Amino acid sequence: MVARGQARPTLRDVAERAGVSVSTASLVFSGKGPVAEATGERVRAAALELGFTGPNPLASSLRQGRSGAIGVIVEGRLRMAFRDPFAIAVLDGLAEVLETVPTGMLLIGQPSGSGDAVVHQLAPLALDAVVFSLCGPGENPAVAHLAARGIPMFSTGVPGDRRITQVRVDERAAGAAIARHVQDLGHRRVAHVAMPMLPTSVAGPVPGDEVDPSETHVPSVGRLLGFRDVFGPDAPAVQTGDGSSFEGGTIAGRALLDVPERERPTAVVAQSDVIAAGVILAAEELGLRVPEDLSVTGFDGVDLPWLPHRLTTMDQHGREKGRILGTLVRKRLDGTRPRNVTQPVELRVGTTTAPPR
Amino acid sequence: MVARGQARPTLRDVAERAGVSVSTASLVFSGKGPVAEATGERVRAAALELGFTGPNPLASSLRQGRSGAIGVIVEGRLRMAFRDPFAIAVLDGLAEVLETVPTGMLLIGQPSGSGDAVVHQLAPLALDAVVFSLCGPGENPAVAHLAARGIPMFSTGVPGDRRITQVRVDERAAGAAIARHVQDLGHRRVAHVAMPMLPTSVAGPVPGDEVDPSETHVPSVGRLLGFRDVFGPDAPAVQTGDGSSFEGGTIAGRALLDVPERERPTAVVAQSDVIAAGVILAAEELGLRVPEDLSVTGFDGVDLPWLPHRLTTMDQHGREKGRILGTLVRKRLDGTRPRNVTQPVELRVGTTTAPPR
DNA sequence: GGTTCGTCTCGAATCGATTCGACTCGAAAC
DNA sequence: GTTTCGAGTCGAATCGATTCGAGACGAACC
Numbered sequence: 001m002v003a004r005g006q007a008r009p010t011l012r013d014v015a016e017r018a019g020v021s022v023s024t025a026s027l028v029f030s031g032k033g034p035v036a037e038a039t040g041e042r043v044r045a046a047a048l049e050l051g052f053t054g055p056n057p058l059a060s061s062l063r064q065g066r067s068g069a070i071g072v073i074v075e076g077r078l079r080m081a082f083r084d085p086f087a088i089a090v091l092d093g094l095a096e097v098l099e100t101v102p103t104g105m106l107l108i109g110q111p112s113g114s115g116d117a118v119v120h121q122l123a124p125l126a127l128d129a130v131v132f133s134l135c136g137p138g139e140n141p142a143v144a145h146l147a148a149r150g151i152p153m154f155s156t157g158v159p160g161d162r163r164i165t166q167v168r169v170d171e172r173a174a175g176a177a178i179a180r181h182v183q184d185l186g187h188r189r190v191a192h193v194a195m196p197m198l199p200t201s202v203a204g205p206v207p208g209d210e211v212d213p214s215e216t217h218v219p220s221v222g223r224l225l226g227f228r229d230v231f232g233p234d235a236p237a238v239q240t241g242d243g244s245s246f247e248g249g250t251i252a253g254r255a256l257l258d259v260p261e262r263e264r265p266t267a268v269v270a271q272s273d274v275i276a277a278g279v280i281l282a283a284e285e286l287g288l289r290v291p292e293d294l295s296v297t298g299f300d301g302v303d304l305p306w307l308p309h310r311l312t313t314m315d316q317h318g319r320e321k322g323r324i325l326g327t328l329v330r331k332r333l334d335g336t337r338p339r340n341v342t343q344p345v346e347l348r349v350g351t352t353t354a355p356p357r
Numbered sequence: 358m359v360a361r362g363q364a365r366p367t368l369r370d371v372a373e374r375a376g377v378s379v380s381t382a383s384l385v386f387s388g389k390g391p392v393a394e395a396t397g398e399r400v401r402a403a404a405l406e407l408g409f410t411g412p413n414p415l416a417s418s419l420r421q422g423r424s425g426a427i428g429v430i431v432e433g434r435l436r437m438a439f440r441d442p443f444a445i446a447v448l449d450g451l452a453e454v455l456e457t458v459p460t461g462m463l464l465i466g467q468p469s470g471s472g473d474a475v476v477h478q479l480a481p482l483a484l485d486a487v488v489f490s491l492c493g494p495g496e497n498p499a500v501a502h503l504a505a506r507g508i509p510m511f512s513t514g515v516p517g518d519r520r521i522t523q524v525r526v527d528e529r530a531a532g533a534a535i536a537r538h539v540q541d542l543g544h545r546r547v548a549h550v551a552m553p554m555l556p557t558s559v560a561g562p563v564p565g566d567e568v569d570p571s572e573t574h575v576p577s578v579g580r581l582l583g584f585r586d587v588f589g590p591d592a593p594a595v596q597t598g599d600g601s602s603f604e605g606g607t608i609a610g611r612a613l614l615d616v617p618e619r620e621r622p623t624a625v626v627a628q629s630d631v632i633a634a635g636v637i638l639a640a641e642e643l644g645l646r647v648p649e650d651l652s653v654t655g656f657d658g659v660d661l662p663w664l665p666h667r668l669t670t671m672d673q674h675g676r677e678k679g680r681i682l683g684t685l686v687r688k689r690l691d692g693t694r695p696r697n698v699t700q701p702v703e704l705r706v707g708t709t710t711a712p713p714r
Numbered sequence: 715g716g717t718t719c720g721t722c723t724c725g726a727a728t729c730g731a732t733t734c735g736a737c738t739c740g741a742a743a744c
Numbered sequence: 745g746t747t748t749c750g751a752g753t754c755g756a757a758t759c760g761a762t763t764c765g766a767g768a769c770g771a772a773c774c
Contacts, residue, residue: 035723057424067483079449082445106464109452247662305604307663
């Protein structure tokens with residue numbers, strides 16, 4: 001045990017005490033290079049006596065040029081970000097792989113619209129790579145900064161910068177596939193509830209000029225386009241003001257459903273499971289039964305234990321996505337330069353869709 | 358822009374180009390010490406030309422003995438930990454304060470029962486402090502390791518080691534207070550749903566030997582004791598097998614409620630809001646209305662947007678708790694040695710409690 | 715006996731900054 | 745005209761490891 005306030009022992013102290021050189025002591029702890037059994041024993045004993053807990057990570061990192069940490073940039077307040085179970089699933093898969101390296105995950109919250117503030121937060125941080133997770137559409141000032149520092153970047157679609165290695169989903173095809181499922185059931189009056197098209201979008205109908213057809217890699221845009229590939233370019237769509245949120249879904253649901261029956265859609269295709277759950281609440285508040293009076297679909301394939309339905313959804317395999325992300329990061333740190341990946345998705349039919357009455 | 362594969366420019370390169378010494382260049386970036394306006398300008402220009410994005414964080418950290426990151430140890434898989442909205446609120450408050458330092462939060466998942474594995478994960482990480490969040494009862498091997506390294510530790514009650522600075526709640530008093538509210542409403546047959554007493558606890562009735570009255574700082578233990586202070590030492594209590602979880606609440610709820618009416622409790626006091634929500638689901642599955650047929654209370658005071666009730670609960674002000682934790686960390690890094698803090702809690706009466714019929 | 719080889723150990727250079735004390739120089743004070 | 749002072753700059757030491765090339769030594773081989 002080390003006396004309080006006293007300087008922590010260094011490798012040099014240990015080496016001195018064990019009667020070996022610093023380089024030999026280093027070899028003992030790193031395990032590289034041959035060391036005689038007896039020498040190793042002496043060094044370890046000295047370390048124990050002095051309360052040396054291993055090489056100073058900072059010094060070691062400096063020498064090796066590795067910090068052992070990757071940054072995870074989440075947009076908006078942490079609380080909001082972590083309300084999204086899909087995001088958490090991705091993070092979980094990521095952590096699973098990184099633990100084996102081992103590499104830590106440094107959380108970096110980026111209050112949206114905070115502009116360059118994130119750069120000041122990032123600048124003093126030693127990171128081996130950065131993952132953009134839980135980020136919405138739009139440019140991100142962090143990208144330029146990190147690119148200049150030569151830090152490898154990864155994301156799940158947004159930001160869509162070419163300097164970022166991506167694990168994507170064919171959002172448009174996936175959006176079309178689930179829309180087609182609804183269409184095949186016989187629905188004709190179908191509405192869409194989207195996540196915001198732009199960082200500046202406000203809740204309500206999606207304005208035409210917010211949809212940029214070249215941005216299909218942005219989930220909200222791609223899924224909307226897929227939906228319209230099936231139900232036509234003018235099929236009704238509203239967006240939430242706050243990403244994938246239950247409240248956003250409820251509000252959108254009320255707006256869509258609290259109308260005379262003949263105008264009311266018989267199905268709602270939502271861009272996330274959480275939004276879909278919100279829509280279902282809105283429907284039930286209005287006395288509509290799901291799926292008898294209204295079919296609802298989600299997107300993501302997350303587990304919503306409190307939802308008394310099995311949602312029809314497009315399973316994105318969030319955890320697996322995180323694992324893939326982790327593998328890419330690992331490979332990159334090993335020196336290979338991985339290419340973008342496209343992940344398959346899978347339609348999972350639950351109990352929230354049925355033919356219209 | 359730096360050519361790919363080329364070495365990143367260092368402070369030395371910048372100094373050379375600007376025609377000043379390295380020390381002067383350092384002063385320009387750190388802002389300490391006087392530098393002539395013109396010199397500063399020259400150095401910044403040189404930096405821009407070379408694509409120098411600021412001093413290497415690793416080198417800087419080594420010199421200053423600060424890494425700019427604190428560790429956040431979460432027990433169990435990330436996914437599980439982040440399912441707990443209270444934990445997220447705390448993290449959110451913590452982040453809010455740390456952002457201003459600025460200091461990053463390094464997430465360290467500690468699969469429960471993994472024993473010393475966490476030490477291997479921790480050892481190569483440079484951390485200025487560590488916060489134990491989302492940890493259950495029981496010893497934690499990380500504590501000894503971090504203590505030996507002289508890294509300041511903080512927690513919200515568990516682990517309860519003396520080497521850790523604590524932000525606590527008087528769990529027992531809080532547990533008693535909410536129990537008393539239920540008692541005052543007139544309930545006499547009241548059951549308790551607890552989080553696990555021990556890391557090894559399994560779902561079901563709480564065995565007497567798992568309750569150590571000296572461990573009132575452990576939330577599950579303290580709250581149970583508080584409950585029994587009001588309803589007597591033998592008042593029925595079951596525990597979940599997996600902490601604060603909705604499913605755990607549902608399972609416990611079914612066990613407690615699916616019995617003949619005369620044996621059925623008229624109120625259930627749960628140790629967390631999420632558990633309470635699970636109990637409510639169980640009740641509704643059995644055709645019981647809340648609060649008419651069954652009163653249910655929670656604990657934490659989190660926001661459960663999907664729950665169609667306002668839960669009667671003990672508000673722990675999670676975000677504020679996180680902020681306090683952050684302030685303690687900051688103070689400690691500034692050199693003062695903060696003392697433990699006890700946070701007040703507040704009973705919030707909602708729509709899930711009523712007098713028994 | 716002289717090479718060769720392998721094992722083990724070591725000294726010195728290095729990673730990229732920060733910081734302290736010393737030095738220079740021009741302006742102000744006496 | 746000297747002394748004093750402060751602003752600005754710099755060289756060198758330092759943070760605590762890792763790593764490379766070289767050296768020592770004993771064993772095996774011809």
